[in-house]
Amino acid sequence: MSRPHVVILGAGFGGLAAAKALANRDVDVTVVDRRNHHLFQPLLYQVATAALSPADIAAPVRSILAGARNVRVLLDKVTGIQAGRRRVLLASGAELAYDWLVVATGARHSYFGRDDWAALAPGLKTIEDATAIRHRVLLALERAETETDPARRQALLTFVVIGGGPTGVEMAGAIAELARKSVSRDFRSITPHCSRVLLVEAAPRLLGAFPERLAAKARRAVEQLGVELRLGAPVAGLGRSHVLVGEERIAAHTIVWAAGVQASPAATWLHAPCDRAGRIVVGGDLLVPGEDRVFAIGDTAACLGAAARPLPGIAPVAKQQGRYVARRILGRTAAPFRYRDYGSMATIGRRRAVADFGRVQLAGFPAWLLWCVAHIWFLVGFRSRLSVGLTWAWNYFTFQRAARLITGDIAPDVLTDGAAREAA
Amino acid sequence: MSRPHVVILGAGFGGLAAAKALANRDVDVTVVDRRNHHLFQPLLYQVATAALSPADIAAPVRSILAGARNVRVLLDKVTGIQAGRRRVLLASGAELAYDWLVVATGARHSYFGRDDWAALAPGLKTIEDATAIRHRVLLALERAETETDPARRQALLTFVVIGGGPTGVEMAGAIAELARKSVSRDFRSITPHCSRVLLVEAAPRLLGAFPERLAAKARRAVEQLGVELRLGAPVAGLGRSHVLVGEERIAAHTIVWAAGVQASPAATWLHAPCDRAGRIVVGGDLLVPGEDRVFAIGDTAACLGAAARPLPGIAPVAKQQGRYVARRILGRTAAPFRYRDYGSMATIGRRRAVADFGRVQLAGFPAWLLWCVAHIWFLVGFRSRLSVGLTWAWNYFTFQRAARLITGDIAPDVLTDGAAREAA
Numbered sequence: 001m002s003r004p005h006v007v008i009l010g011a012g013f014g015g016l017a018a019a020k021a022l023a024n025r026d027v028d029v030t031v032v033d034r035r036n037h038h039l040f041q042p043l044l045y046q047v048a049t050a051a052l053s054p055a056d057i058a059a060p061v062r063s064i065l066a067g068a069r070n071v072r073v074l075l076d077k078v079t080g081i082q083a084g085r086r087r088v089l090l091a092s093g094a095e096l097a098y099d100w101l102v103v104a105t106g107a108r109h110s111y112f113g114r115d116d117w118a119a120l121a122p123g124l125k126t127i128e129d130a131t132a133i134r135h136r137v138l139l140a141l142e143r144a145e146t147e148t149d150p151a152r153r154q155a156l157l158t159f160v161v162i163g164g165g166p167t168g169v170e171m172a173g174a175i176a177e178l179a180r181k182s183v184s185r186d187f188r189s190i191t192p193h194c195s196r197v198l199l200v201e202a203a204p205r206l207l208g209a210f211p212e213r214l215a216a217k218a219r220r221a222v223e224q225l226g227v228e229l230r231l232g233a234p235v236a237g238l239g240r241s242h243v244l245v246g247e248e249r250i251a252a253h254t255i256v257w258a259a260g261v262q263a264s265p266a267a268t269w270l271h272a273p274c275d276r277a278g279r280i281v282v283g284g285d286l287l288v289p290g291e292d293r294v295f296a297i298g299d300t301a302a303c304l305g306a307a308a309r310p311l312p313g314i315a316p317v318a319k320q321q322g323r324y325v326a327r328r329i330l331g332r333t334a335a336p337f338r339y340r341d342y343g344s345m346a347t348i349g350r351r352r353a354v355a356d357f358g359r360v361q362l363a364g365f366p367a368w369l370l371w372c373v374a375h376i377w378f379l380v381g382f383r384s385r386l387s388v389g390l391t392w393a394w395n396y397f398t399f400q401r402a403a404r405l406i407t408g409d410i411a412p413d414v415l416t417d418g419a420a421r422e423a424a
Numbered sequence: 425m426s427r428p429h430v431v432i433l434g435a436g437f438g439g440l441a442a443a444k445a446l447a448n449r450d451v452d453v454t455v456v457d458r459r460n461h462h463l464f465q466p467l468l469y470q471v472a473t474a475a476l477s478p479a480d481i482a483a484p485v486r487s488i489l490a491g492a493r494n495v496r497v498l499l500d501k502v503t504g505i506q507a508g509r510r511r512v513l514l515a516s517g518a519e520l521a522y523d524w525l526v527v528a529t530g531a532r533h534s535y536f537g538r539d540d541w542a543a544l545a546p547g548l549k550t551i552e553d554a555t556a557i558r559h560r561v562l563l564a565l566e567r568a569e570t571e572t573d574p575a576r577r578q579a580l581l582t583f584v585v586i587g588g589g590p591t592g593v594e595m596a597g598a599i600a601e602l603a604r605k606s607v608s609r610d611f612r613s614i615t616p617h618c619s620r621v622l623l624v625e626a627a628p629r630l631l632g633a634f635p636e637r638l639a640a641k642a643r644r645a646v647e648q649l650g651v652e653l654r655l656g657a658p659v660a661g662l663g664r665s666h667v668l669v670g671e672e673r674i675a676a677h678t679i680v681w682a683a684g685v686q687a688s689p690a691a692t693w694l695h696a697p698c699d700r701a702g703r704i705v706v707g708g709d710l711l712v713p714g715e716d717r718v719f720a721i722g723d724t725a726a727c728l729g730a731a732a733r734p735l736p737g738i739a740p741v742a743k744q745q746g747r748y749v750a751r752r753i754l755g756r757t758a759a760p761f762r763y764r765d766y767g768s769m770a771t772i773g774r775r776r777a778v779a780d781f782g783r784v785q786l787a788g789f790p791a792w793l794l795w796c797v798a799h800i801w802f803l804v805g806f807r808s809r810l811s812v813g814l815t816w817a818w819n820y821f822t823f824q825r826a827a828r829l830i831t832g833d834i835a836p837d838v839l840t841d842g843a844a845r846e847a848a
Contacts, residue, residue, distance in 0.1 A: 036566060036830040053477040060828045062610035072612055075566040127829065142460060142499040186486035188496055390810065404484045405551065406460040
C-alpha cells in the first residue's frame with residue numbers, strides 16, 4: 001500500500017469536512033467515531049425541547065461517506081495515541097497505523113471542576129443528553145399537573161438554564177415556548193402563567209460573542225417570551241432541586257447546563273500544550289506542536305484568529321479547518337489557515353433571532369427566517385432537510401410539538417416527590 | 425360531583441377508543457397510563473428496523489385527548505385494584521375512586537416460563553424494545569465490518585426471528601431488507617450475501633390465523649427476500665449467541681422474540697378467572713366475572729368470538745371493545761358485544777403483503793399498497809400520517825433507512841468479541 005493513510009478521529013463537522021475533501025483522492029482514509037452517526041449539534045436543543053426527533057438531525061456516518069470509495073468508517077473509541085510509532089490505540093484492542101492524523105474529537109461540557117454538578121444539571125452535547133433533558137422537562141410538567149403542594153408544584157414548573165451563550169438563549173426560549181404555549185391546551189391544571197423560566201449568566205450580558213446592539217435585541221426577545229434573566233450572576237451552588245445564584249435560592253426541578261466546554265483528552269494523548277479548556281494550542285498550520293503529521297481541528301484545537309483571540313467553537317470554524325488540513329495533506333497549500341467569518345446567528349423561540357454578518361446585522365422575524373433557511377441548508381442529507389422543514393412548518397402553524405415522548409420506564413419514585421421534597 | 429366517574433387503565437387502542445367515545449359526554453373520565461404516549465404498535469417493527477422514528481408512531485396521550493374537556497390524563501402506574509371499595513391504587517401513592525372501571529392494560533411478551541430468555545431475545549412491545557433491537561442489529565453490522573474471524577463474523581451477520589405470526593413475518597422481512605439491501609452501499613466488507621435471516625416457528629406453517637392459501641403466498645414472499653424458514657421447529661434453547669432449533673444449533677448474535685404474549689396482571693389485581701395467557705375470561709358484556717362495574721378489554725381480556733375461539737389480540741378488536749363499553753356506560757346498549765371482522769393484513773418487506781377480508785383475499789403489490797394506505801389512515805394525528813407517508817416514499821425510492829441511529833454510549837466490550845466469542 002503505497003498510498004498515504006489518513007486517519008481522522010471524530011466524525012463531527014471538522015472530521016467529516018476533512019473526509020469529504022479527501023474523498024476519491026489518492027489517499028486511503030479511515031474515519032473513527034464512537035458513534036455511528038454524525039450529529040447536527042446546532043439543532044440539538046430542538047430535540048431537547050421536543051420539536052424534532054433525533055433522526056431528523058443525525059445521519060449515519062457510513063451513509064454520508066458511502067460515495068467515497070477510499071474512505072473506511074470504523075465504530076470504535078480512541079484510547080490513546082502513540083505519535084512516535086504513528087499509531088492510534090482503540091478500545092476494541094486494534095491499533096491503527098497512520099501517515100497523517102487529524103484529531104477532531106470535539107468537546108464535552110465543563111462544570112469548571114464541579115463534576116458533581118453533571119448529574120444535577122445535564123448539558124447538551126449528545127442525542128442522549130437531549131432526550132434526557134426532554135424526559136426531565138416533560139416529566140416535570142406531568143408531575144406538576146397532579147401536585148397539590150404549591151411550593152413543590154412551583155419547583156416543578158421552574159426551569160433554569162445556566163449559560164447565556166447561543167445554546168443557553170436558544171434553550172431558554174424553546175423551554176419557555178414549550179412550557180407556556182405548546183402544552184397549555186393539553187393540561188387541565190397547569191396554565192401558561194404557572195411556569196417560570198430563568199436564564200442565568202455570569203457575565204453582565206447575553207451572547208458575549210455578539211455585538212452589544214444585537215445582544216440587547218436578543219435580551220428583549222427573550223424577556224418577551226417571559227424568560228427571567230439573572231445577568232452578572234455566577235452560579236454559587238446546585239442541589240437536587242435548587243440553584244444558588246449569588247444570594248438568591250431558586251427552587252427548580254429542571255436545571256440545564258449550557259455554560260462551558262472542555263475539550264476531549266486529545267492534548268493528554270499527545271502530551272501537547274493546551275489552554276484552560278483542554279484545547280491543543282495550534283498555529284496557522286493547525287499542526288500539533290512538535291508533530292509534523294498530526295493536525296488538531298475544531299473544538300479540540302485553540303487556534304488564534306484575528307486580535308489574537310482563539311476562534312470560537314462553532315461549526316463553520318471546524319468545517320473550514322477540516323477542508324484546510326485536507327488540502328495540506330494533498331499538498332495543495334502551504335499557506336497558514338485563515339478563518340473566513342460569514343457571520344453568526346442565534347434564535348430565540350419562534351419568529352425571533354439575531355444575525356451578525358459584520359457590517360450587516362439583522363434581528364427579529366427576517367433574522368429568524370434566515371436562520372431557518374440556513375439551518376435547513378446546512379443539515380446533512382436531503383431527507384433530513386425535507387423532514388425538518390416540514391416539521392418546523394407544522395410546529396409553527398399548530399403551536400404543537402411533535403416529539404413529546406417520554407421514553408424509558410417510569411420508576412415509582414419519579415412519580416412521587418423524592419426530588420421535589422427538598423424544594424418544598 | 426354527581427356525574428359518574430369512569431377510570432380507564434391504559435391508553436392503548438382499547439383505552440383510547442373508550443376515552444374518545446366518552447369525550448364531552450355526561451361523565452368524568454380519568455385515563456391512567458404509565459407512559460405519556462399512545463403507541464401505534466403495528467408499526468413498531470419499522471422503528472426496530474430503522475425505517476421510522478419513535479415520534480412517527482407515538483403521540484402524547486394528552487394531545488390526543490386535548491379536545492375532550494371531561495377527560496383527565498394521569499401519568500402513573502397501577503399497582504392494584506380494590507374492587508370492593510371501588511378504588512385503583514397507583515404507584516405514586518394516590519388512590520382513584522371510580523364508578524366504572526375499564527381495564528385495558530394490554531400485554532407483554534411471554535417466554536413461556538423461560539424468563540431468562542428475555543435478555544437473550546428481546547421482544548417488541550415498547551419504544552424501548554424497538555430501539556434496543558435497532559441498536560443490536562446495527563451494532564452487529566458495524567462489528568461484522570471489522571471482524572476478521574469467519575465464524576464470529578457469520579454469527580454477527582445471522583439474525584433469528586422466533587415466531588411466525590404477523591409480527592415475526594414483518595420483522596424477518598424488514599431485517600432481511602435492512603441487512604441485505606439498505607446497507608450494502610455503506611459497508612466496505614459486508615456484501616448482501618453475507619447475511620442470514622432465519623424465521624423460526626413451532627407450528628407447521630406461518631401466519632396461523634390466516635387462510636392456508638395466503639399463508640403460502642406469505643411464505644413464498646419471505647423466501648424471495650432470502651429469509652430461511654424453520655417451520656414445525658420449536659426453540660429448544662437459547663444462549664448468548666446461539667439458538668437451538670430442534671437438533672440444529674444456529675450461531676446468531678441477534679435474536680428477536682415474536683412468539684407469545686402474556687396479559688398484564690389485571691386478573692391478579694381483580695382475582696378474576698383467566699386463561700393460560702393471563703387474560704381475564706369475559707362474556708359478551710365484557711364485564712369481569714363477579715363485577716358489575718369493571719370491564720376488561722383488548723389484550724387484557726379473553727372474549728370468545730365465532731366458533732368459541734378467543735378473539736385475536738389485535739387493534740380492531742380492542743378499539744371496538746373500547747367503543748362498546750363506552751356505549752354500555754352511557755346506557756346506550758345492553759346487547760352483547762359482537763366483533764366485526766373487517767379483515768387482517770401482514771406485510772413482507774417492500775412491495776409484498778397479504779390481506780384477508782373473508783371472501784376477498786389479496787396478495788403481492790396490491791395488498792401492500794392497501795396495507796400502506798390502511799396503516800397511514802389509522803395512524804393517530806395528521807402530523808404522523810404526513811411524516812410516515814413521506815418517510816415511506818423516501819425509503820421506497822431510495823432503498824435507504826432514515827433512522828439508523830445507535831444511541832447510548834458504546835462500551836468497549838460491545839466493540840470486542842465478548843458475545844461473539846461463544847459462537848466461534
